[in-house]
Amino acid sequence: MDAGSTVTSSSNAKNQSRCPLQDQLLKKRNSRENLDRFIPNRSAMDFDYAHYMLTERKGKENPTAASSPSREAYRKQLAETFNMNRTRILTFKNKPPTPVDPIPHDFTSAQPSKAAKSRRYIPQTSERTLDAPDLVDDYYLNLLDWGSSNVLSIALGNTVYLWDASSGSTSELVTVDDEVGPVTSISWAPDGRHVAVGLNNSEVQLWDSTANRLLRTLKGGHRSRVGSLAWNNHILTTGGMDGQIINNDVRIRSHLVETYRGHNQEVCGLKWSASGQQLASGGNDNLLHIWDRSMTSTNTPTQWLHQLQEHTAAVKALAWCPYQGNLLASGGGGGDRCIKFWNTHTGACVNSVDTGSQVCALLWNKNERELLSSHGFTQNQLTLWKYPSMVKMAELTGHTSRVLFMAQSPDGCTVASAAADETLRFWNVFGVPQVAAKAAPKANPEPFAHINRIR
Amino acid sequence: MASKTAAKDIITLRGSAAIVSEFFGYAANSILYNRGVYPEESFSKVKKYGLPMLLTQDEGVKSFIASLTSQLSEWLEAGKLQRVVLVIMSKASGEVLERWNFSIETDGEVIEKGVSREKSDKEIMREIQAIMRQIASSITYLPCLDEPCVFDVLAYTDKDVSVPFTWIESDPKLIANPQMVKLHSFDTKIHKVDTLVSYKNDEWDEE
Numbered sequence: 257m258d259a260g261s262t263v264t265s266s267s268n269a270k271n272q273s274r275c276p277l278q279d280q281l282l283k284k285r286n287s288r289e290n291l292d293r294f295i296p297n298r299s300a301m302d303f304d305y306a307h308y309m310l311t312e313r314k315g316k317e318n319p320t321a322a323s324s325p326s327r328e329a330y331r332k333q334l335a336e337t338f339n340m341n342r343t344r345i346l347t348f349k350n351k352p353p354t355p356v357d358p359i360p361h362d363f364t365s366a367q368p369s370k371a372a373k374s375r376r377y378i379p380q381t382s383e384r385t386l387d388a389p390d391l392v393d394d395y396y397l398n399l400l401d402w403g404s405s406n407v408l409s410i411a412l413g414n415t416v417y418l419w420d421a422s423s424g425s426t427s428e429l430v431t432v433d434d435e436v437g438p439v440t441s442i443s444w445a446p447d448g449r450h451v452a453v454g455l456n457n458s459e460v461q462l463w464d465s466t467a468n469r470l471l472r473t474l475k476g477g478h479r480s481r482v483g484s485l486a487w488n489n490h491i492l493t494t495g496g497m498d499g500q501i502i503n504n505d506v507r508i509r510s511h512l513v514e515t516y517r518g519h520n521q522e523v524c525g526l527k528w529s530a531s532g533q534q535l536a537s538g539g540n541d542n543l544l545h546i547w548d549r550s551m552t553s554t555n556t557p558t559q560w561l562h563q564l565q566e567h568t569a570a571v572k573a574l575a576w577c578p579y580q581g582n583l584l585a586s587g588g589g590g591g592d593r594c595i596k597f598w599n600t601h602t603g604a605c606v607n608s609v610d611t612g613s614q615v616c617a618l619l620w621n622k623n624e625r626e627l628l629s630s631h632g633f634t635q636n637q638l639t640l641w642k643y644p645s646m647v648k649m650a651e652l653t654g655h656t657s658r659v660l661f662m663a664q665s666p667d668g669c670t671v672a673s674a675a676a677d678e679t680l681r682f683w684n685v686f687g688v689p690q691v692a693a694k695a696a697p698k699a700n701p702e703p704f705a706h707i708n709r710i711r
Numbered sequence: 712m713a714s715k716t717a718a719k720d721i722i723t724l725r726g727s728a729a730i731v732s733e734f735f736g737y738a739a740n741s742i743l744y745n746r747g748v749y750p751e752e753s754f755s756k757v758k759k760y761g762l763p764m765l766l767t768q769d770e771g772v773k774s775f776i777a778s779l780t781s782q783l784s785e786w787l788e789a790g791k792l793q794r795v796v797l798v799i800m801s802k803a804s805g806e807v808l809e810r811w812n813f814s815i816e817t818d819g820e821v822i823e824k825g826v827s828r829e830k831s832d833k834e835i836m837r838e839i840q841a842i843m844r845q846i847a848s849s850i851t852y853l854p855c856l857d858e859p860c861v862f863d864v865l866a867y868t869d870k871d872v873s874v875p876f877t878w879i880e881s882d883p884k885l886i887a888n889p890q891m892v893k894l895h896s897f898d899t900k901i902h903k904v905d906t907l908v909s910y911k912n913d914e915w916d917e918e
Contacts, residue, residue, distance in 0.1 A: 326890060345866070345868075345882070346880060348778070349877055354861050
């Protein structure tokens, strides 16, 4: 057809960019002038208008005109069913018996419900970013902790700041003098009220965060800076640059109760197991030690339960599995880049994964079988791993320098990460708060309620 | 089929109604078996239409289909039946997953004047056989019914039909935006039956 070909060959060369309605009047006048014979006058034709009429109007008036045969058949069927005065649809009052077959169908119906528990959405960007100026870029320190009263503490230079996650308010706990500072480690006591502050001059201060008061200073144990701290009820374990690990009983005057000697370089990783029975310590000497409380002796330095030498760089990142008491995850530094899993009863290495970059911190998800690791060069990312398959579930990027420290909120959902780019970022990586809504109110009660429960 | 004279291939209204209603019985059994509405072991094999057909041995289903076919036969003889639909629904949600639609065209002249038509038994059987084969092979393209299902039968009748005591009026139980596949049809020269299956559009298949 002529019209068809002209429409398709319609060029925009003569496109006068006019309103279609005006063009139509113009065309009518032209056609009246050539009444005697039909000679297609292409120059007088408005192909844009024709195209518009052929396509646009049809589309506007019959929006559902273009359809598949099946849809047409369906429409026909619909029309038939609406035409009810001609037909009656009848069915038996008594329905046929419903099939009863217990096992096979129950099994198949269980499958989709399992699949329906789909992958949780993991936000790829941080939920919140706070400025953390003067954060000391030192791999061997531990400058971030999130207490059970939902208050985050971070040491920036000589100052310890408290950030209340419930209200979002910030307060300054203490600024230490230049002679004793900077702050090299920080750790909340299990009660969520007292905070231990390790200092560059080998002292450890104990602060009451609610009263904003210095309770006592532990000194005389270490000969150099205290880079790592770990609480076990009333025992505060401190790890120093001198390689010593000291258990301090914070209740008594002579607080030095035990010394663990096994590291000959700085102790940078220190974590008590959930049961309080075993202590994992990692040092710059590439060693990982497991200490058992039952082996402590008061007069002689305690012997380690296991000395694990598989890491080939400093061991700082340590995390005890929350659902399997004897499982420890440890991460090696830049020369090692491995996350290793240990059975701390036997000392066997259960698994080892090369992450490709320095492992700075490790956290277990309390709600799912997942592990989060934070890394340095090159990606400065947080990686979420499925355990035990160690399949990467997510890589969270955003930090522009190595992610030195991580801390988990009391409800286990949010992770705070502090990096050498002097930012503190919050990630909603361990699930939506709604999921843990039941756990959340339990997680941040009055500080005193917690003391009663723990003791 | 008693009133049918096989030698001359004459088919009466009564005989046609019997063939069609019997067809519905076998078709319903075949659908229930092939679509797994009832467990496989509740069916037993018989020879029919030159094919091995499966019939349910479940007493409840058996009596349901028997009372269905006898009622359909009555309506077919009166020429009042327009359509029979077998609906497969999810047991849990009641959502309609499949509609097996059998449309019936009745020769009005036969009803009014009581004349008979001629068509060989064999030919009708061959046509029905083709439909049965298609029903059996439909599992290859129909979406998997991976949940427990129930079925129901709808009869579309003329408006002037009085509702039998055991029947009630129903909604058409349509499927929104369905996929449709037309199957073979058969014709007794008195009743022409067109078969069509429509089913829920399976999102996973769209690629």
